[in-house]
Amino acid sequence: MRKTVREKIRIDNVEIIDIAEGGKGVGKAEDLVLFIQHAIPGDIVDVEIQKKKKSFAEANVLELKKPSLHRTEAFCKHFGVCGGCKWQHMTYDAQLLYKQKSVEDALTRIGKVDTSSIETILPSENTTYYRNKLEYTFSNQRWLTPEEISSNEEFERNALGFHVPLRFDKILTIDHCYLQADPSNAIRNLLSDFAIRKGISFYDLRRHEGALRNLIIRNTSIGELMVIVVFGYPEGDNIKDVMSFLQASFPEITSLLYIVNQKKNDTIFDQDIHVYAGRDHIFEAMAELKFKIGAKSFYQTNSLQAHELYKITKDFAGLNGTELVYDLYTGAGTIANFVAKDARKVTGVEYVPTAIDDAKINAEINGIENTAFFAGDMKDILNDEFIALHGKPDVIITDPPRAGMHPDVVDKLLEIGADRIVYVSCNAATQARDLTVLTQKYEVSRIKPVDMFPHTQHVENVVLLTLKN
Secondary structure (H helix, E strand, O other): OOOOOOOOOEEEEEEEEEEOOOOOEEEEEOOEEEEEEOOOOOOEEEEEEEEEOOOEEEEEEEEEEEOOOOEOOOOOOOEOOEOOOOOOOEOHHHHHHHHHHHHHHHHHHOOOOOOOOOOOOEOOOOOOOOOOEEEEEEEOOEOOOHHHHHHOOOOOOOEEEEEEOOEEEEEEEOOOOOOOOOOHHHHHHHHHHHHHHHOOOEOEOOOOEOOEEEEEEEEOOOOOEEEEEEEOOOOOOHHHHHHHHHHHHOOOOOEEEEEEOOOOOOOOOOOOOEEEEEOOEEEEEEOOEEEEEEOOOOOOOOHHHHHHHHHHHHHHHOOOOOOEEEEEOOOOOHHHHHHHHHOOEEEEEEOOHHHHHHHHHHHHHOOOOOEEEEEOOHHHHOOHHHHHHHOOOOEEEEOOOOOOOOHHHHHHHHHHOOOEEEEEEOOHHHHHHHHHHHOOOEEEEEEEEEOOOOOOOOOEEEEEEEEOO
16 A cells, blocks of 8 residues: 655744744744744744644744844854754854743743742853763764765765764764864774774664774863773774774873673663773862763763852852761762862762762862762662761752652652752753752742753753741
């Protein structure tokens, strides 16, 4: 039976009036709400419907009739195909405006929070080359342009770069990425050229075969550099050839590591790390503190802005040296160790045991003796016995993942009744959801958004909750 081809629906002169949570422009056509890729408020566009539901539809821009005053030229040649930096075509001032608005909308709509006293979003000092970690994917299925496809010519199909949105098996070759400072681009490009010349196979994401799988590059503000090559199914001297090439070409690499991952997914947390050259870690500095970062360590991806975020967190906590602080979802203990000198004691809790190991090492490196760290599922470990053993906190700092806190944890915070809770979030929607419960007993005293990721829709938000009465 032949499949019916649906006729594309075109709608002209759509005015973009807002931005949705995922970064798409929002317009209206009669009773239909349109979510439009690469459109920004103030644009007037002709669009073509891609997917339609009863009350909303997804659409693409056919023609830009009138550009918004917020519109600017994207500086990266890969914009529009690469899945990152989706707001490059919007001025940075406008990005900040709509990030702040997204926080206010979530807190008022979901959390029913009065945001009249919200503070102005903190911009990022660097809007390019601000990331300290990037992960690239090797693939034998390079994303081809429409021109390449129609030409019927033979092209190099191996690629090292980023996934094309909604295409897990297609990788866009990246010539220059503006997210991470040099030598990140040189390492990626020279390694790709070397592997192609040597005939080393790139990974097949559908069949799960091939030698080269992923490349991870981490750098720090004090000039240290970690390079991790993830192999899938290496043959012969593949590992030695690749690693010796990197060592010879980039002697500045502090930590040169490799992994052999033959699982169906790309996660490395359950994989063995092999040191080819240098140390198994690098160091980052923040204020007077030093942090050890391993291949599996978590560290905020924007180092300079992380320092600003932690300063705001400490300011909101209002510490005077007498408080017992709980740092929930502590990760590698970065916040806990950062605020420790201003507290009597800080107790950090985290689900990942290796992160807790890092937290303890970082406390030891910095001579911090008033922190303690514990691994376990937050909803299980934060119980009456734990609090009886470690003391009732005066201040709780919580920085959960995007999904927010488990309902049992939120209920426990109400039961504990600390004087202040500082809630750091990378997702204002789930933060707002948790605030609907916490505001039964707490007042929202301060709100401060922080831009950690310029040219994306992502925004961090810090909320101070103070106990009522």
